[in-house]
Amino acid sequence: xxxxxxxLNQFIFLIGEITLLFILGSIVFAIxxxxxxxxxxxxxxxxxxxxxxxxxxxxxxxxxxLFRLFGLEDQQVNSFFIELHNSMNxxxxxxxxxxxxxxxLPQCLRSSKCPAHLTPEGLKCKCCGLCMIGYWLPLLEKxxxxxxxxPGSSFxxxxxxxxxxxxxxxxxxMGEVKEGLEMSDKLGxxxxxxxxxKEGCVETYLDWEMLLEIAKLGVDPGTIPPDLITxxxxxxx
Numbered sequence: 001x002x003x004x005x006x007x008l009n010q011f012i013f014l015i016g017e018i019t020l021l022f023i024l025g026s027i028v029f030a031i032x033x034x035x036x037x038x039x040x041x042x043x044x045x046x047x048x049x050x051x052x053x054x055x056x057x058x059x060x061x062x063x064x065x066l067f068r069l070f071g072l073e074d075q076q077v078n079s080f081f082i083e084l085h086n087s088m089n090x091x092x093x094x095x096x097x098x099x100x101x102x103x104x105l106p107q108c109l110r111s112s113k114c115p116a117h118l119t120p121e122g123l124k125c126k127c128c129g130l131c132m133i134g135y136w137l138p139l140l141e142k143x144x145x146x147x148x149x150x151p152g153s154s155f156x157x158x159x160x161x162x163x164x165x166x167x168x169x170x171x172x173x174m175g176e177v178k179e180g181l182e183m184s185d186k187l188g189x190x191x192x193x194x195x196x197x198k199e200g201c202v203e204t205y206l207d208w209e210m211l212l213e214i215a216k217l218g219v220d221p222g223t224i225p226p227d228l229i230t231x232x233x234x235x236x237x
Contacts, residue, residue: 078174082193085181086214092190094218096167098144103169103215104156105149106176106196108204109133121159122150136208140215142225153183160187167191169214171206173199192217 068074107123110116111130116123127134133149140147148159160168167190170180177193184191192214197205216224 075174078178079195082174082177082181082195086192089190089192090217093167093192093214096190096218098219098223100166101144101168102146102148102159102163102165103140103211104159104171104180105133105137105147106172106204107149107151108173108201109171109196109206110149110203112203116149118151122148122155125149131203132206132208136211139225143215143219143223145215153180156180156183157187160189165189169194169211171211172196173204 109131110123110125110133113130114123115126115128115130125133125137127138129135137147137149146159146163146165148155150156150159156168156170168184169192170177170184171194172180174195177195181191181193194206194211194214197207
């Protein structure tokens, strides 16, 4: 009986040691990932992106807690994660033909007086001139993109199931883009994110040139409409 108790105690002690080592290892790994991320944020260049992304997957909660400890706001952290995601996916995105890509715009980019009606595939733009969607949507479609203006992620999932794009560009506020990129990973889609310049639900702004730069990745310059070379003034609306 004494021998059995001794073996049991040794086993429990071993489990405790392994658990403690795992916790300490996770903390050290998270600190290393946060340090790399902080250096990347400060210098504007992402170091060891594959390693950092693996760290985010493994210890995201702990990393976020450490980011807050170092004084970083959630917006800064989310912005870094989106930039990291785009950096990791850039080469794969370039390799996907435009015919297999789609762009999802949030309905908040439209004018408050927008005459478009909601359909099963999102809002159908009438190109009325009240917002910049009517200018950019036809040009992006000429490049070969499917472009949707949608009110939520359920529409995105529906269009993905229907048209089976291999790569998408998602536009939205910081939180929406981060969630959208995570959703794309789960769906097995190559995704790139573009964050709006203004948070909110009505008449938000977008850096359309930034969207265009991503949309042009891997695209034959000869297929880009001439109108996209001469951009309109005040296009960030």
